[in-house]
Amino acid sequence: MGKSSKWVKLVTVFAAFFAFAALKTPAAYAQVKGRVARVQTIKKTAIWNNYKRGRRKKTKKYLKKGTVKKVQAEATDSKHTVWIKVGSKKWIQSKNTVVVSTTTKSKTAQAKAALSSTQITQAASSQAPTGSNFRQAAVVNLAKQQVGRAYVWGGVGPYSFDCSGLVQWVYKTAVGKTVSRTTYTQVNEGYEVPVSAAALQPGDLLFWGAKSAPYHVAIYVGNGQYVSAADETQGVILATLSSYYWPVTARHLL
16 A cells, blocks of 8 residues: 555545534534523522533532623533533533523624613513513513524523523513413413404414414514524524415414
């Protein structure tokens, strides 16, 4: 075998090795760019040295309520608890935070100002009055922040969703409202409203398929648009209502 052939073989071996190494890279690190950029704590939050069971220990340090931190990594432990890395050997539980900005692959997108202390309290404990502009805005803003995230069948957030999982997570996280898990049950919540520009309000749920057993749901965000966990190819998208794909019904929950 000539020197050139040996060199080609060597390069091929190294390429295969690095490709395999990339596949073995923890998803938490691989998905940071293009996902959550910053989070804000909604309560006093303990800092841990690791997210893995058996290796993690609670430090004596805490983050104050309202602290904004840059997300360095995301991970899920064996009990399906979602963790966020906010520093060297510093991990916090995602459930104690809200997303304040996200990124795309090439640039920062949908950056939001940090919530005020009052807004944090309202989002965490659902103290805002039913039907208020705040609650509608909170649902819409959080739904839009999820655009670009992955679609995973059965996904309930906060880093991947299916259609009904997105609805459930957004309502619970934004305003503390508990919504059932599937399209079949969500279509019976709240009260029905006509699917028209005059009747729809931001935060309303849109359904496609059979009215009694819809196969898809999305969150109406105003101006004829909705946020939807579409499919594995598209992920979570911001789309415009179309006569070719018109919802069969809508529900008002706020």
